[in-house]
Amino acid sequence: MQRKKWVALLIVLVVFAAGLCVEFVSGAYDELAESPGFxxxxxxxxxxxxxxxxxxxxxxxxxxxxxxxxxxxxxxxxxxxxxxxxxxxxxxxxxxxxxxxxxxxxxxxxxxxxxxxxxxxxxxxxxxxxxxxxxxxxxxxxxxxxxxxxxxxxxxxxxxxxxxxFNYSDAANKLGVHQFAIKSGRFKDIGSPSRPLTDPERQIFQTLVNESYNKFVDVIVKGRNLSxxxxxxxxxxxxxxxxxxxxxxxxxxxxxxxxxxxxxxxxxxxxxxxxxxxxxxxxxxxxxxxxxxxxxxxxxxxxxxxxxxxxxxxxxxxxxx
The missing domain is CATH 3.90.226.10 (2-enoyl-CoA Hydratase; Chain A, domain 1)
Structure with missing residues (x-):
């Protein structure tokens, strides 16, 4: 009987300590989230x-x-x-x-x-x-x-x-899974993984890639003094x-x-x-x-x-x- 009392007390202490840890971590998390404190x-x-x-x-x-x-x-x-x-x-x-x-x-x-x-x-x-x-x-x-x-x-x-x-349209069709986009404009769901990419959409993305690429080229030209x-x-x-x-x-x-x-x-x-x-x-x-x-x-x-x-x-x- 005495041993059971000690076991019960130990369990209570462990639960209490765990609660303190959770509270401490939660408080630390909130503090660091509000001010990363570098x-x-x-x-x-x-x-x-x-x-x-x-x-x-x-x-x-x-x-x-x-x-x-x-x-x-x-x-x-x-x-x-x-x-x-x-x-x-x-x-x-x-x-x-x-x-x-x-x-x-x-x-x-x-x-x-x-x-x-x-x-x-x-x-x-x-x-x-x-x-x-x-x-x-x-x-x-x-x-x-x-x-x-x-x-x-x-x-x-x-x-x-x-x-x-990422595109899963073929797999979704085989499984009979369909997604319907109710959209305000033609390109609002551009790049949707539930359907194939259209040529106009591909061109839009390629334009974005080209802009970033040209910036990269400019950075190298200036930084390395190359033509x-x-x-x-x-x-x-x-x-x-x-x-x-x-x-x-x-x-x-x-x-x-x-x-x-x-x-x-x-x-x-x-x-x-x-x-x-x-x-x-x-x-x-x-x-x-x-x-x-x-x-x-x-x-x-x-x-x-x-x-x-x-x-x-x-x-x-x-x-x-």
């Missing part, structure tokens, strides 16, 4: 002195969307880091380490504009260091660099735009190795992040400087918040991730094999 630690990698060389990392798909936990997007986080660089008079150069296949057209262009604004405002050099992949939108950002370093085996290029539309005709010849969507990219004038030198950082120091005009990185401050609330998606996973089979690329259609500067 908090950065400035970690010194090497060097000394008061002047700084900032290493900033663009890793993964470039997106303006928040993740599943509601935390800020990559675009928001990098923009905040750029703002910090902008406000720190001790920063004398920026090294942009890119390991990305690209991503959303809008998010990529906004970051590109933000970096150019920083260069114009602060007149500091930007040196790009390419990782394993710096393709499509990753290369779009690389054009902001005063010099681009890469490995001979880096995967780059994929210069162009893609717009994917428009030359860029049009090489910007056909194919990927290039670092070796090929150097021959085409898309990158400048072979070298790793450390070599790119040394070059940035030489451009900065400072005899010595600290090499620093911004890292997000870890807190209990952020840790629990990041685990929230695993505690209440609405998609245990991972089907959302499989179909994610076929969700809301977007113009993409992205390498998508």
């Amino acid at each position: 908090s950065w630690d400035e970690n010194i990698v090497s060097g000394s002195g008061t002047d700084k060389i900032v290493q900033m990392f663009v890793n993964g798909v470039i997106s303006g969307e928040q993740n599943a936990t509601g935390m800020p997007s990559m675009s928001e986080l990098l923009s905040e880091q750029l703002r910090r660089v902008e406000e720190d008079e001790n920063v004398k150069a920026l090294v942009l380490r890119i390991d990305s296949p690209g991503g959303e057209v809008v998010a990529t262009d906004e970051l590109h504009t933000r970096i150019l604004h920083l260069k114009q405002l602060r007149h500091i050099p930007v040196v790009v260091s390419m990782g394993s992949t710096a393709a499509s939108g990753g290369y779009y950002l690389a054009t902001t660099g005063d010099s681009i370093f890469a490995n001979p085996n880096t995967l780059t290029g994929s210069l162009g735009v893609i717009f994917n539309l 428009r005709q030359r860029v049009l010849e090489i910007a056909d969507g194919r990927v290039y190795s670092g070796e090929q990219a150097k021959r085409l004038g898309l990158i400048d030198q072979f070298g790793d992040l450390e070599e790119a950082t040394r070059y940035a120091l030489s451009l900065s005009g400072s005899p010595e400087a600290m090499v620093v990185r911004y890292t997000d401050q870890l807190s209990i609330s952020k840790l629990l918040l990041s685990m929230k998606q695993y505690w209440s996973n609405p998609d245990p089979l991972g089907l959302t991730r499989v179909l994610e690329r076929n969700g809301s259609p977007k113009l993409l500067y992205q390498f998508m094999p």
Whole structure:
């Protein structure tokens, strides 16, 4: 009997503790959702002195969307880091380490504009260091660099735009599933996955793709000082190795992040400087918040991730094999 009482008490305590955790996470989530609270630690990698060389990392798909936990997007986080660089008079150069296949057209262009604004405002050099992949939108950002370093085996290029539309009309017809769109205009349901794409609709989408493509070409022409005709010849969507990219004038030198950082120091005009990185401050609330998606996973089979690329259609500067 005594043992049963202790078991019952233990169960009550566990339930109570679980309730506190849920309440805490919920409160933390609300707090961070209302104010993302960008908090950065400035970690010194090497060097000394008061002047700084900032290493900033663009890793993964470039997106303006928040993740599943509601935390800020990559675009928001990098923009905040750029703002910090902008406000720190001790920063004398920026090294942009890119390991990305690209991503959303809008998010990529906004970051590109933000970096150019920083260069114009602060007149500091930007040196790009390419990782394993710096393709499509990753290369779009690389054009902001005063010099681009890469490995001979880096995967780059994929210069162009893609717009994917998911269509299940054939499968729906076989299953006897039909969707009827009551619309206000001829093109209101343009790109509907429940019916075939018409030629006029395809032309509309192609016009959007062409506009974004021309912007990409302009960015390369200006950033790499190449003729428009030359860029049009090489910007056909194919990927290039670092070796090929150097021959085409898309990158400048072979070298790793450390070599790119040394070059940035030489451009900065400072005899010595600290090499620093911004890292997000870890807190209990952020840790629990990041685990929230695993505690209440609405998609245990991972089907959302499989179909994610076929969700809301977007113009993409992205390498998508």
